[in-house]
Amino acid sequence: MPDTKAYTFSPDDFDTLPPPSQTEAPIVRKQISYWRGVWLTFRKNKTALVSLVIICLLILFVLVGPFMNPFDYRTNDYSHVNQSPDSVHWFGTDNMGRDIWTRVWEGGRISLLIAVLATLIPEIIGMIIGGISGYFGGWLDTFIMRLIDVLMGIPSLIYMILLMLVFGSGSVMTLIIAMSLTGWMGSARATRGLVLQIKARDFVTASETLGAPAWWIILKRLIPNTLGIRVVGITMSIPSVIFYESFLSYIGLGVTPPTPSWGQLIKAAGENFRYYPYQFIIPCAMVGITMLCFNLVGDGLRDALDPKLRG
Amino acid sequence: MSEEKKAILELRDVHTHFKVPGGILKAVGGVDLTIHEGETLGLVGESGCGKSTLGKTILRLIRPAQGQVLFEGRDIWTYSRRERKQYTLSVQMIFQDPYACLDPLSVIGDTVAEGMDVHHLNSSKNARAQEILRLLSDVGLDQSHASRFPHEFSGGQRQRVGIARALSLSPKLIVCDEPISALDVSIQAQVINLLKRLQKEMGMAYLFITHDLSMVRQISSRIAVMYLGKIVEIAPSEDIYLSNRHPYTQALLSAIPIADPAVEKTRQRIVLSGDVPSPVNLPKGCAFQGRCPRVCDRCRQSEPVLREVAPGHQVACHLAE
Amino acid sequence: MSDTRILDVRDLRVTFDTMQGSVQAVRGVSFHVDAGETIGIVGESGCGKSVTVKTALGLNSRSSGSVKGGQVLFEGKDILDLDDRAIRDILGNRMSMIFQDPFTYLNPTMPVGRQITESYLRHHKATRKEAEEKALQILRLISLPNPEATLRRYPHQLSGGMRQRIMIAMALICSPAVLFADEPTTALDVTIQAQIIDLMNDLKEKTGTSIVLITHDMGVVAKMADRIYVMYAGKIVEEGDADTIFHRPRHPYTFGLLDSVPRLDERTQDELHSIPGMPPDLIAPPEGCPFARRCRYAMKICERVAPPEIQMKEDGHVCSCWLCEEHCIQRRGEVTREGGVRV
Numbered sequence: 001m002p003d004t005k006a007y008t009f010s011p012d013d014f015d016t017l018p019p020p021s022q023t024e025a026p027i028v029r030k031q032i033s034y035w036r037g038v039w040l041t042f043r044k045n046k047t048a049l050v051s052l053v054i055i056c057l058l059i060l061f062v063l064v065g066p067f068m069n070p071f072d073y074r075t076n077d078y079s080h081v082n083q084s085p086d087s088v089h090w091f092g093t094d095n096m097g098r099d100i101w102t103r104v105w106e107g108g109r110i111s112l113l114i115a116v117l118a119t120l121i122p123e124i125i126g127m128i129i130g131g132i133s134g135y136f137g138g139w140l141d142t143f144i145m146r147l148i149d150v151l152m153g154i155p156s157l158i159y160m161i162l163l164m165l166v167f168g169s170g171s172v173m174t175l176i177i178a179m180s181l182t183g184w185m186g187s188a189r190a191t192r193g194l195v196l197q198i199k200a201r202d203f204v205t206a207s208e209t210l211g212a213p214a215w216w217i218i219l220k221r222l223i224p225n226t227l228g229i230r231v232v233g234i235t236m237s238i239p240s241v242i243f244y245e246s247f248l249s250y251i252g253l254g255v256t257p258p259t260p261s262w263g264q265l266i267k268a269a270g271e272n273f274r275y276y277p278y279q280f281i282i283p284c285a286m287v288g289i290t291m292l293c294f295n296l297v298g299d300g301l302r303d304a305l306d307p308k309l310r311g
Numbered sequence: 312m313s314e315e316k317k318a319i320l321e322l323r324d325v326h327t328h329f330k331v332p333g334g335i336l337k338a339v340g341g342v343d344l345t346i347h348e349g350e351t352l353g354l355v356g357e358s359g360c361g362k363s364t365l366g367k368t369i370l371r372l373i374r375p376a377q378g379q380v381l382f383e384g385r386d387i388w389t390y391s392r393r394e395r396k397q398y399t400l401s402v403q404m405i406f407q408d409p410y411a412c413l414d415p416l417s418v419i420g421d422t423v424a425e426g427m428d429v430h431h432l433n434s435s436k437n438a439r440a441q442e443i444l445r446l447l448s449d450v451g452l453d454q455s456h457a458s459r460f461p462h463e464f465s466g467g468q469r470q471r472v473g474i475a476r477a478l479s480l481s482p483k484l485i486v487c488d489e490p491i492s493a494l495d496v497s498i499q500a501q502v503i504n505l506l507k508r509l510q511k512e513m514g515m516a517y518l519f520i521t522h523d524l525s526m527v528r529q530i531s532s533r534i535a536v537m538y539l540g541k542i543v544e545i546a547p548s549e550d551i552y553l554s555n556r557h558p559y560t561q562a563l564l565s566a567i568p569i570a571d572p573a574v575e576k577t578r579q580r581i582v583l584s585g586d587v588p589s590p591v592n593l594p595k596g597c598a599f600q601g602r603c604p605r606v607c608d609r610c611r612q613s614e615p616v617l618r619e620v621a622p623g624h625q626v627a628c629h630l631a632e
Numbered sequence: 633m634s635d636t637r638i639l640d641v642r643d644l645r646v647t648f649d650t651m652q653g654s655v656q657a658v659r660g661v662s663f664h665v666d667a668g669e670t671i672g673i674v675g676e677s678g679c680g681k682s683v684t685v686k687t688a689l690g691l692n693s694r695s696s697g698s699v700k701g702g703q704v705l706f707e708g709k710d711i712l713d714l715d716d717r718a719i720r721d722i723l724g725n726r727m728s729m730i731f732q733d734p735f736t737y738l739n740p741t742m743p744v745g746r747q748i749t750e751s752y753l754r755h756h757k758a759t760r761k762e763a764e765e766k767a768l769q770i771l772r773l774i775s776l777p778n779p780e781a782t783l784r785r786y787p788h789q790l791s792g793g794m795r796q797r798i799m800i801a802m803a804l805i806c807s808p809a810v811l812f813a814d815e816p817t818t819a820l821d822v823t824i825q826a827q828i829i830d831l832m833n834d835l836k837e838k839t840g841t842s843i844v845l846i847t848h849d850m851g852v853v854a855k856m857a858d859r860i861y862v863m864y865a866g867k868i869v870e871e872g873d874a875d876t877i878f879h880r881p882r883h884p885y886t887f888g889l890l891d892s893v894p895r896l897d898e899r900t901q902d903e904l905h906s907i908p909g910m911p912p913d914l915i916a917p918p919e920g921c922p923f924a925r926r927c928r929y930a931m932k933i934c935e936r937v938a939p940p941e942i943q944m945k946e947d948g949h950v951c952s953c954w955l956c957e958e959h960c961i962q963r964r965g966e967v968t969r970e971g972g973v974r975v
Contacts, residue, residue: 013933014954014963020908020926040651202412203422206476209370210426211399224416357821358792465910466677495676496848500892500906507903522821525851525896529904552896566826567896568851572874574897575854582830583823586791 041304048300051293058290062112065105073098073106074258082276091282095272100265104282107260110172112290114261115242118179123234125180126187127226131218133188134195145192148185156182164253172255175248179241190233194226228305235298239291246287262287316347319483319516320369320402325378327364334591338364340540341378343617346484351510351517353531353548355524355563359587361540362520366486369518370404371395396430403477407489409469413461419472420457423447426480446475450505467498474505484516491526503530524567528552533623536560539590539598542617546624556620556631558603597629605630636667638809638842639688639727644702646680646687653915657683659866660702665810670836670843672857672874674850674889678911680866681846685812687712688844689727690719707809725755728803732815734795738787744798745783752805770801773838774831793824800831807839814846829855850893854878859948862886865911865922872949880968882944882951884927887969921954929955929967 043049066073069090077097085092091100133144163178198204199222207217242262248254249263250270257264262283269279327339338361346352356362367373369380371387379386387398403426406412413422420443424433433439444454450471461469470490477485487506491499507530510517521527527534528548535545536559544557555561558581565580583602594600597610609629617625646658658680665671675681683692690711692698704711707726711719723729728751731737739747748770749763758766764783771779774797787795796816803811813832817825833856836843845856853860853874860877862870862885870883881887891905909926912918918925924934933954942956943949954960955967 007937009933009959013931013936014960015932017924017930017932017935019928020930037651202406202408203414205372206404206406206412206473207425207429208372209399209402209404210429210476210480211396212425212429216429221414225414357823467910496850497676497888497892497907498910500904501908503904504906524822525894528896529894529901549899563822564896566822568826568829568849568855569895569897570850570854570890570893571878571895572854573879580826582826584827586793586824587821 038301038304042300045300045303048296051296051300054289054293055297058108058286058293059112062105062108065108066102069099069101071099071102073103073260082272082279084276085278092276092278094268094279095276100279100282103260103265104262104286107262107265107283108286110255110259110261111242111245111263111287114172114175114179114245115238115290117176118183118241118245119234119238121176121180122183123187123230123237126184126189127191127223127230128218129184130188130191130193131195131223131226134192135199135214135218135222141192144188148188152185160248160253172259175245175254179244183241186237187230187233190230191223191226194229195222198222198225232298232302232305235294235301239294242287242290242294316350318345319348319383320344320346320518321379321381321384322365322369323379323381325365325368325375325380327361327368327373328376331591336589336591337540337593338590339368339375340590340593342537342540342542344535344542344545346516346518348483349510349514349516350532351519351530353527353534354518354520354537355522355527355534356537357522357563357587359539359590360537361590362537363488365537366404366488366518366520369484369486370402371398399426400430400480401483403480403482403485405470405473405477405485405487405490408493409466409473410461410493412473413469415461418458418460419447419452419464422461422472423457423475423479425476430480432480442479446479449478449509450475465498466494467501470494470498470502471505474502474509478509478513481513482515484518486518486520488520489522490519492521492523499526506530524563536563539587539593541598541627542625543599543627544625545617546621550621550624554621554624556624556626557628558605558630559599562602562604637664638667638706639665639844640703640705641684641688642703642705644684644687644704645700646683646692646698647700648683648698650915656914656917657866658687659914659917661863661866661868662702663861663868663871665842665844667809668836668840668842669858670833670845670856672845672847672853672860673863674847674853674860675863676848676911678914679863680914681863682814684863685729685814685844685846689723689729689812690714721755724751724803724808725806726808727810727812728806728808729812729814730796730799730803730816732818734792734799735787737799738795740787743784743786744790748783748798748802748805751802755806766805767801770805773804774801774835776801791824792820793827796820796824796828797831800828800835804835804839804841808841810842810844812844812846815848816845817852818847818849825852832856850878850889862889865917866914867922867952868950869923869953870949870951872944872946872951876944876946876949880946880949882949882956882967883923883953884929884955884967885923888926890969921952931960933960 075098080093080097082095083089083093089099089101091104093099129144133141159182160178163181164174167174167177204217204221207221245254245261246263246266249261250267254263255261265283266280269283273280322342322344325339325342326337329336329338342365354362354365364373368375374388382398390398423443423446424439427433427439427442433442443457447454447456452468452471491502494502503526506517519527519530531548533545534548534551535542536557537543538559544555544560551560555564562581562583569575569578581604585602588601596612597615600606600610603610615627615629617627619625620631641664642662644658644661648655648657661684663671673681686692687699688704688711694712699712738744745764745767748767749760752758752763752766767783768779771782776782776797790798817828820828829852832843835841845853847853857874859873860871861868862877862883864885870877870881870886877886881890888907892907894901894904907926912922920935920937921939924930927934931954939952939954941950941952944951944956
């Protein structure tokens with residue numbers, strides 16, 4: 001508080017100002033958008049940030065790695081079988097003389113592609129089914145939920161085997177379709193739960209009173225508002241899809257040779273693990289690192305998205 | 312006076328029920344009400360009296376268990392698809408919670424234009440943008456606000472956005488569900504003034520739902536007081552304050568503190584004992600009997616019905632002269 | 633200083649760091665509470681009234697970094713210097729609080745009786761039986777019907793008004809010196825609000841507990857408070873006894889608060905008085921008077937220099953407004969609520 005005694009009045013001090021305007025004052029505060037706030041919080045979590053960088057590097061190598069040396073992933077070279085890593089074959093060669101460096105990145109392409117598509121496609125299917133179920137409620141909701149209960153009660157491996165028999169096993173597309181058809185139930189349940197909360201909010205009622213049709217409300221109001229919360233779950237489910245793909249390839253239900261995937265590589269190398277451990281360890285490490293990084297990023301995202309934990 | 316005006320909305324013996332564990336909750340238990348063109352009808356009551364349910368029933372969001380809602384003479388539940396669309400263009404709503412009523416992911420311009428987009432009212436992108444700017448300036452917001460997100464606005468500004476959205480379809484009736492109760496006092500007056508100005512310019516009718524008897528006087532031409540799903544008194548606005556007859560209206564008015572300590576010290580007050588009973592198991596007779604300071608045997612025997620005690624003034628009480 | 637002074641808050645400053653910058657929520661607030669009186673702190677949301685009270689209760693300590701200056705003297709100790717343990721000994725015991733929404737502060741899995749006795753057992757050496765006896769005594773004091781049965785109920789089985797009564801019982805069981813009430817009736821219906829106001833006034837008479845009432849409702853303040861502080865943008869702009877604030881206010885913001893609520897005993901006006909615009913953002917508070925931009929009497933000096941606290945002729949009436957400064961009165965005459973400028 002300034003000392004009045006010290007203040008000398010200037011002659012125009014008591015002149016009146018024009019009356020205040022009735023219109024609203026402009027916004028003074030520099031506003032931070034929701035996603036910018038999320039990024040600022042996420043950035044503070046160093047582990048998650050490093051994981052994100054590693055994921056970006058992995059994607060980069062998956063894209064350019066196979067072109068960094070003259071070998072391709074399918075040409076056999078029986079003069080250089082089971083070579084240890086050296087300056088020519090950076091990760092060594094396998095039992096048919098194929099360059100493991102090239103095969104690891106080529107396999108990573110397949111594995112990551114499957115991971116992303118086999119996460120996103122069932123997620124989208126689940127969101128739409130969950131959105132419909134939650135918004136309409138009533139008998140439709142009951143029917144869909146019971147159906148999901150039944151479907152989830154049966155082990156997904158059984159569907160996988162059945163679907164593989166129908167579509168024919170081996171191709172990447174088949175694998176993605178099969179995983180999409182078996183993976184949407186969890187997403188549908190989670191989305192339905194969120195939709196039940198959001199549809200009680202006034203802005204949804206406002207859309208209804210404006211005469212908006214159901215598809216408009218589900219697609220424009222309900223599902224976008226679930227995304228912020230679902231994104232964590234989506235990120236966290238990528239590692240399990242990667243693992244599942246590796247597992248399916250390992251038991252022979254995944255992609256078929258010579259197309260490599262990380263699971264394929266691990267399976268092939270597992271037979272000679274005792275003699276050529278590097279052939280086994282490198283793809284295992286890739287799967288491990290990828291899973292860990294996606295988990296840590298998901299963890300960081302969860303903290304960043306939770307308004308209660310944001311500073 | 313009100314007889315000459317044309318009725319746009321009529322409720323005839325409307326009952327609205329909800330299934331709850333332990334019985335049926337009779338949120339609205341037989342309401343007759345008429346809203347005239349261009350008037351403001353205040354609907355006052357405490358929480359749980361059914362006033363919001365009544366508002367939602369009018370908006371066609373809840374189907375009444377019994378009775379009719381007539382808009383311009385036609386039952387809104389017998390509408391064809393085209394008539395339904397016409398009805399949403401005619402009746403709109405303003406919400407209580409300025410935070411929940413706007414989609415956090417939509418910019419203000421899109422929120423305001425939602426109704427026009429749903430009904431394809433604008434011929435071009437340019438016309439749409441013009442319309443958004445006109446609506447924003449009607450409610451005292453700046454053009455630059457159209458591209459901003461709701462979280463950048465204060466409660467009062469958000470409420471203005473909600474009003475602009477309701478205006479976008481040029482409705483004949485706006486149901487205002489507690490539009491000011493979540494706002495600061497100095498902002499409440501701004502919003503009331505805005506609503507009054509808009510009504511003068513555009514001539515729509517308001518159903519103004521509130522629990523605040525001091526603010527509702529400033530905007531309403533008639534006021535209906537609701538208790539446990541029924542209208543207990545309805546009269547021209549000034550009559551509710553100056554010649555009220557129902558003991559519940561009297562208790563409500565006397566419970567509101569007046570911002571003047573000198574007046575408060577000398578004021579006679581009726582303090583009601585007890586709480587509002589649950590609308591699941593209502594007693595026989597008058598619903599207010601448990602809290603009424605003037606309760607008598609007749610109140611426990613038979614239920615009072617609304618009857619006219621003065622022109623335009625109806626009361627549901629055995630004891631009202 | 634008088635012996636009866638219980639709580640003395642001096643020049644309190646509280647700042648919160650957010651992602652957009654530091655918000656100066658409380659900017660030099662002083663108030664005091666004497667024995668047996670009710671003070672009202674009135675202001676709109678975001679004016680810093682709740683932060684002030686939380687800090688006075690020791691919930692924002694100096695060590696957390698948000699308290700930037702000032703003192704909170706309670707029974708001879710500065711609350712801001714105490715550690716968590718010492719604060720826990722005072723809270724619920726010598727100072728207690730009731731909130732706007734009792735439901736979120738009651739434990740839904742515990743009968744209310746146990747919750748009432750809990751704080752008594754924590755602060756006193758007493759057996760469970762003694763504590764229950766004490767709880768019954770309190771429930772009779774707040775005239776709750778059928779207290780024995782109520783003690784065994786769970787929060788969800790009680791109505792909003794009943795829950796607020798239980799909160800009051802919990803707050804009063806240790807006979808605190810000060811009871812803070814943050815918007816105690818805002819979530820309640822008017823008829824229930826009237827019951828709770830009467831109850832609190834009655835309890836003040838019976839127990840002698842001082843009450844700090846935080847509210848935005850001028851009507852509730854008129855019914856309860858002996859002295860009133862009007863807060864705006866993190867500062868106290870006017871203080872005085874209830875009669876002065878309601879009948880001879882001098883700050884234009886106080887005029888605005890009183891005018892924007894239509895009184896029940898006044899007829900309909902064509903246009904309600906409203907305060908134009910909205911409060912300033914406390915990330916970058918204006919240099920001069922924070923109310924200048926919304927004030928219809930604003931002068932050039934108001935935008936240049938923050939007004940000093942000026943002692944008015946009534947005892948204890950202080951107003952931070954240039955209009956009350958003697959040079960200004962000489963030039964422009966006295967500005968009052970009813971008449972505008974009186975030369």
